[in-house]
Each structure stands twice: as structure tokens, then as C-alpha cells.
Amino acid sequence: MTLRLRIHPFSLKDTLECGQLFRFTKVMETYIVQSSDRIFSLWQKGDDLFFEGIEESFLVRFFRLDDDLDAIVRDVDRDPIIHQAIQRYRCFMLIRQDPWEFLISFLCASAKAIPHIRCIIESLCKSSGEKIWFGDYMGYRFPEPRCIGPSPQLEEVRAGFRTDYLIEASRCVDRSQLLALKELSYGEARKALMNLSGVGKKVADCVLLYSLDFLEAFPIDTWIKKGIQKAYFDGKRVGEKAMEEFVSKRFGLYAGYAQLYVYHFWRNHPL
DNA sequence: ATCCAGGGGGATT
DNA sequence: AATCCCCATGGA
Numbered sequence: 001m002t003l004r005l006r007i008h009p010f011s012l013k014d015t016l017e018c019g020q021l022f023r024f025t026k027v028m029e030t031y032i033v034q035s036s037d038r039i040f041s042l043w044q045k046g047d048d049l050f051f052e053g054i055e056e057s058f059l060v061r062f063f064r065l066d067d068d069l070d071a072i073v074r075d076v077d078r079d080p081i082i083h084q085a086i087q088r089y090r091c092f093m094l095i096r097q098d099p100w101e102f103l104i105s106f107l108c109a110s111a112k113a114i115p116h117i118r119c120i121i122e123s124l125c126k127s128s129g130e131k132i133w134f135g136d137y138m139g140y141r142f143p144e145p146r147c148i149g150p151s152p153q154l155e156e157v158r159a160g161f162r163t164d165y166l167i168e169a170s171r172c173v174d175r176s177q178l179l180a181l182k183e184l185s186y187g188e189a190r191k192a193l194m195n196l197s198g199v200g201k202k203v204a205d206c207v208l209l210y211s212l213d214f215l216e217a218f219p220i221d222t223w224i225k226k227g228i229q230k231a232y233f234d235g236k237r238v239g240e241k242a243m244e245e246f247v248s249k250r251f252g253l254y255a256g257y258a259q260l261y262v263y264h265f266w267r268n269h270p271l
Numbered sequence: 272a273t274c275c276a277g278g279g280g281g282a283t284t
Numbered sequence: 285a286a287t288c289c290c291c292a293t294g295g296a
Contacts, residue, residue: 019277106277111292111293112277112294113276114276162278162293197279200278200279200280202277219277221277222276222278241285
């Protein structure tokens with residue numbers, strides 16, 4: 001059965017393909033998406049989002065339609081630069097993902113290009129077995145905690161130096177521990193995540209923002225760093241600490257949404 | 272061939 | 285705290 005949802009400023013293509021989500025396949029104009037234990041299909045026509053294989057309530061959480069985007073954008077829109085980014089990139093939605101899957105995915109992502117990250121993750125899922133069908137499309141489930149260990153199959157994933165990160169995370173972390181981080185303050189949760197090897201500030205902030213509802217997290221990667229320096233510091237080098245303080249003061253409680261907009265703004269229009 | 276890709280860890284300054 | 289180097293892999 002096909003269901004429909006109206007979402008106004010919304011681009012399904014950009015939201016799925018912008019690098020926050022890795023497990024999807026495009027068949028014509030339809031996306032088959034896998035996230036946590038779900039597999040479903042989506043396509044967009046104008047302001048209408050059509051979907052199969054999933055209930056509406058899942059998508060409302062998935063695309064964070066439960067956020068008051070108008071209020072968030074109003075709050076974050078604090079200078080001409082972010083204003084411009086919002087105008088063009090507001091149709092990009094922040095996707096709320098499963099913390100375990102997201103953590104492992106971003107452990108694979110360091111110093112990698114997006115297409116290759118997708119290959120590694122697909123290969124990781126394939127290596128852990130468990131086929132799942134959606135119509136005549138066959139996918140693989142994401143490996144559960146404790147299911148990634150030293151093995152020939154894992155070697156075949158060819159994750160390079162990231163392999164040890166995956167093994168340790170699989171040994172030390174489960175979903176309940178990750179979800180429990182939601183009860184902590186942003187700073188405490190961030191510190192806790194950074195105890196894992198392979199998790200520094202950037203990856204910790206991504207996990208907090210994209211899977212644990214810490215909207216104040218503002219992941220700073222190489223692109224953002226360059227953009228902030230050029231746009232806000234007249235091209236001069238800025239220390240990590242100073243930059244963190246700047247973005248937190250400038251963008252406030254919903255800095256994560258600001259990050260989504262300026263990230264794509266600076267990637268697509270290098271200064 | 273050489274560089275770089277949504278980084279992180281460890282040592283050194 | 286800032287800077288260097290290394291980590292393993294594949295694509296440009």
C-alpha cells in the first residue's frame with residue numbers, strides 16, 4: 001500500500017544523498033532505504049512524499065517532522081551568511097538515525113569519500129549475513145552489537161585502520177548504553193563517546209546530532225573549518241577551542257541545524 | 272605517481 | 285594548545 005505525506009520545503013534526493021545516510025539504493029526515481037531494522041521505499045513528487053513498507057509515524061521521526069522547523073530556523077538565522085545558507089538548503093532535512101548503526105557508520109567514515117563509505121558499510125552488512133527482502137530487492141541487515149569481531153569476513157570489508165575501531169565498539173557498546181547518553185548533558189555525553197577509540201570530537205558530535213537528539217552539537221570537519229575561517233574570521237587561522245566557542249555562541253541551541261545548512265552551502269559554493 | 276577523502280591518536284614542541 | 289606524522293584504502 002502506498003501512503004503519502006506532505007512536506008513543504010523538502011528535497012528527498014538531497015536529504016538522502018547528502019552524506020548523513022549511507023544505506024539506500026536509487027531505482028529510477030524511487031529510493032529503497034534501510035535504516036535500523038527497517039527497509040522501505042520513498043519517492044517524491046512536488047510537495048508529496050510517497051512511501052511503502054513503513055508507517056507514517058516512523059517517517060515523522062526519521063525526518064524529524066516532529067521538530068518545529070520554523071521556530072528552529074528563526075532562532076538559527078542570526079547573520080547574513082547563515083541566512084543565505086538557510087534560503088538555499090532548508091529543503092535538506094536532518095535525519096534521526098539509530099545510534100548504533102550511525103556510530104559504526106561514522107567510524108568507517110574518517111578520511112574517506114562518501115561513495116567509498118557506502119561501499120564499506122554495504123560490505124560490512126553483507127559480511128555479517130542475514131538477508132532481508134523488499135519485494136524482489138535483497139538487502140542485508142546491519143550487524144548488531146557484539147557481531148563485529150576479528151574474522152576473515154571482516155578483513156574483506158577492507159576498512160583499513162578503521163577495522164580496530166569497529167571491533168572495539170562492537171565489544172564495548174550496545175544500544176542501551178548509547179540511548180542512556182540522552183540523559184546526560186551535551187558535554188558529558190560527548191566526553192563519554194570520546195572514550196571509544198576512533199571517536200574524536202567530530203565523530204562524537206555527529207553521533208550526538210544525528211542519532212541522540214543533541215541539536216546543539218555542531219560537527220566541525222575540514223570543510224566547515226575552512227568555511228568558518230573564511231566567512232567569520234577573515235581567512236585567519238582559528239584554534240579549535242575558539243572555533244567551538246564561536247559556533248556555540250553564534251548558533252545556540254539548534255546549532256546542529258545550522259551546521260547542516262552551512263556545510264552544504266560551503267561544499268557547493270567554495271569561498 | 273601523487274594526492275586527497277565529512278579524522279583520530281600519540282608524541283613533540 | 286598547536287603542529288607533525290602515521291594509520292589503510294581506493295579513486296582521481
